[in-house]
Amino acid sequence: MLKVLIVDDEVLERKALTKIINGCSTDVRVIGEARNGRVAIEMTLQERPDIIFMDIKMPGIDGVQAVREIKKIDSSIRFIMVSAFNTFEYAKLVMQQGVKEFILKPSRKQDILESLQRVSAEILEERKRINEEQNLRKNLDRAVSIAGKEWVNTLLMNQVEDLTFDEWGELLGVEITYGYMMLFSLQEAVDLEHFIKDKQSWYLWLKESLKLVVKKYELMVGPFIDTQVPVIFLCRKTTEKIHFKTNAINIIEDICHLFQKEFFHAELRVGVGLPYANASELYKSYHEALSALQQLIKVPNQKFLFGNHEGNTEISTSTELFETEKQLLDALRQGDVNQVSVIYEQFVRQLSFNQQNNPKMISKSFDELFILVSRMLQDLGISYEQTPTINQSEDIKILFEDGKTYLLSVVRHVQDWRNNHAKSMLQKAKEYIELNYAEAINLELVADYVELSPFYFSKLFKDRFGMTFIDYLTKVRMKQAKTEMLDGGKSLKEICYSVGYKDPNYFSRVFKKHTGLSPSEFRKAIVS
Numbered sequence: 001m002l003k004v005l006i007v008d009d010e011v012l013e014r015k016a017l018t019k020i021i022n023g024c025s026t027d028v029r030v031i032g033e034a035r036n037g038r039v040a041i042e043m044t045l046q047e048r049p050d051i052i053f054m055d056i057k058m059p060g061i062d063g064v065q066a067v068r069e070i071k072k073i074d075s076s077i078r079f080i081m082v083s084a085f086n087t088f089e090y091a092k093l094v095m096q097q098g099v100k101e102f103i104l105k106p107s108r109k110q111d112i113l114e115s116l117q118r119v120s121a122e123i124l125e126e127r128k129r130i131n132e133e134q135n136l137r138k139n140l141d142r143a144v145s146i147a148g149k150e151w152v153n154t155l156l157m158n159q160v161e162d163l164t165f166d167e168w169g170e171l172l173g174v175e176i177t178y179g180y181m182m183l184f185s186l187q188e189a190v191d192l193e194h195f196i197k198d199k200q201s202w203y204l205w206l207k208e209s210l211k212l213v214v215k216k217y218e219l220m221v222g223p224f225i226d227t228q229v230p231v232i233f234l235c236r237k238t239t240e241k242i243h244f245k246t247n248a249i250n251i252i253e254d255i256c257h258l259f260q261k262e263f264f265h266a267e268l269r270v271g272v273g274l275p276y277a278n279a280s281e282l283y284k285s286y287h288e289a290l291s292a293l294q295q296l297i298k299v300p301n302q303k304f305l306f307g308n309h310e311g312n313t314e315i316s317t318s319t320e321l322f323e324t325e326k327q328l329l330d331a332l333r334q335g336d337v338n339q340v341s342v343i344y345e346q347f348v349r350q351l352s353f354n355q356q357n358n359p360k361m362i363s364k365s366f367d368e369l370f371i372l373v374s375r376m377l378q379d380l381g382i383s384y385e386q387t388p389t390i391n392q393s394e395d396i397k398i399l400f401e402d403g404k405t406y407l408l409s410v411v412r413h414v415q416d417w418r419n420n421h422a423k424s425m426l427q428k429a430k431e432y433i434e435l436n437y438a439e440a441i442n443l444e445l446v447a448d449y450v451e452l453s454p455f456y457f458s459k460l461f462k463d464r465f466g467m468t469f470i471d472y473l474t475k476v477r478m479k480q481a482k483t484e485m486l487d488g489g490k491s492l493k494e495i496c497y498s499v500g501y502k503d504p505n506y507f508s509r510v511f512k513k514h515t516g517l518s519p520s521e522f523r524k525a526i527v528s
Contacts, residue, residue: 002120003031005049007040007066008082009058013105017053017112024113028120037061037069038494044070045503049077051119056083061494067099069497072440076126078119082107165234165279174218176234179282180244180275182252183289184229187267202264203229206255213254216247228293230286235275244275245306246372249322252304269296270304321350325369329376332407333456334463335415340407348400359396366403373410380456382417384410418460425450426464429457430472437476438500443469477501478514485523492519 004021008014014033021030031047034040038061040052052070056063067079080101101115165176186202203224210219210231220232235244252270259268271293273285288307296305324347331339351365377384386409429450433441446469447457461469477499484495493504496519501507512518517525 001026002028002050002123003047004028004116005032005034005040005043005047005052006030007034007037007052007058007063008055009035010055011035013055013082017107020109020112021116024116028116037063037066038491038497040066041069041073041497042493042504044073044077048074050123051078051080051116053080053082056081061497069502071098073502078123080115080119165277169234174236176218176236178244178275178277179232179234179279179285180248181273181282181285181289182231182233182248183271183273183286183293184231184255185269185271185293186227186264187269199224199227202262202266205262205264209255209258210251213251213258230289232282246322246368248272248306249304256303268303269293271296272304272306274306274308321347324350325372328369328407329372332373332411332414333376333380333459335411335418337408337411337415340411341404344404344407348403352396359399362396362399366399369403370406373407376456377410377414380414380417380452380460382414384413386413425452426461429461430465433473434476437473437480438498440500440502441473473500474510474514478511481507481511481519482515482522482526485519485526492523495519 006014006017006021008017014035018030018033021028028051031049032043034043036058040054041061043049044052054063054067061069063081067081070077078101079099080103081099082103082105084105101119103111103115165179169176184206186199206229207221210221214233216236218234218236220234222230222232233248252272255270256268271289271291273288273292276282276285285307290307292305292307296302324343328340328343328347331343351362386406429446432446432449443458444454447454450457452460458469461472465472467475481495481499484490484498485492490498492508496504496507499507501510508519511522515522
């Protein structure tokens with residue numbers, strides 16, 4: 001049954017519409033009447049109607065304003081606008097909100113029912129389409145899951161010559177460029193009885209956690225064999241192969257973090273194979289992951305290892321080195337020359353130890369680092385043409401000096417950018433917030449407006465103004481709310497909506513947290 005809300009400041013009009021609609025069919029039912037736009041917004045939050053008959057000309061919040069606010073609450077609600085002849089031109093404003101149905105006062109019963117029938121049919125057709133898409137997606141996901149598990153089984157036996165990434169890409173609706181294996185292992189930690197009971201629940205937990213954590217890859221989760229679960233990561237075209245280790249570490253760290261919150265009587269270990277561009281070679285990645293997993297026994301307190309083509313393992317991607325790399329990038333982003341120098345020395349020591357002073361491996365690690373630096377600069381919106389010049393030298397000292405020279409040139413460029421260009425962009429963002437606080441603005445929207453990534457915009461904003469984006473937005477809204485409370489003709493709910501909040505209760509909580517008084521207490525204090 002479709003729920004209908006009637007909004008009109010004339011009680012006779014509301015009653016007449018209610019009687020006509022409730023008498024026409026059992027498929028629609030009027031669930032409420034509102035005398036103005038403000039009440040309509042409140043009732044929408046409570047009742048969630050499917051269709052709203054909205055009068056345009058009403059005191060206070062009129063029909064056009066009410067449509068805008070209700071669309072923010074639920075964009076799927078359909079509107080039928082009701083207008084007298086002298087306000088019909090005014091109705092064109094709501095066409096920008098996607099409203100297509102209008103009827104004139106005094107309304108004929110036939111016009112009302114025809115308009116209601118068209119909108120009802122549109123809603124039912126949309127729901128049917130969504131339901132069909134959901135069922136199709138559900139069936140496809142089930143089929144892909146079953147097929148994926150079988151594919152993993154055949155892969156482990158090196159029998160995948162006739163399967164290609166292109167075929168899987170067509171089924172999944174994405175372009176697959178390469179793939180690799182992870183082997184997750186649950187190691188007994190306490191007693192065998194608990195361990196056996198945990199296995200099945202852990203397997204289900206792992207599948208759900210991977211879905212939650214993994215964003216850049218398509219997953220094929222294999223069966224639980226003994227204590228191990230093989231997982232294929234199919235990498236989309238937009239995921240650069242050179243970042244595979246960084247992305248893999250992020251995934252493993254997130255999974256380990258979630259694992260620590262559970263009460264499994266076991267320990268988690270992960271072996272990672274290398275990426276391959278052909279599906280027929282994925283069995284190699286599996287054996288590399290298996291070799292890495294076996295080597296973990298020899299490495300106390302290490303949660304994961306990467307295998308290589310020789311079947312050995314690399315400890316160069318340990319969490320310690322990864323964390324230092326992240327600190328180095330953060331210091332570059334802050335434009336802190338001293339910190340870059342200090343952290344770089346630490347990075348060099350760790351890299352030299354983990355790569356056993358192998359020039360080729362160190363040069364490769366620098367290549368990966370410089371790509372991350374380039375991406376950071378792009379996200380900040382910084383144009384920097386200079387490219388790193390790392391000589392393919394056998395002299396480790398020269399490699400480290402070349403790396404330091406490039407990073408110091410980057411950090412000085414970032415410093416100049418923060419002192420000049422970034423200030424103007426952040427001021428532009430601040431002005432945008434002050435002009436648009438009443439709208440449904442968020443961090444992503446404002447970051448896009450000043451052409452910065454949300455992550456870097458958030459950090460720069462806090463560095464520049466000493467408060468987070470949401471704290472500043474709240475400060476602006478509270479200041480405006482306190483100003484509007486001086487107008488005794490405005491209700492607190494109207495003020496709530498006018499400063500950008502959808503829920504009066506939430507507005508009240510935020511206001512009290514900000515001022516120490518509830519809105520009503522504050523208004524009483526300033527009036528007296």
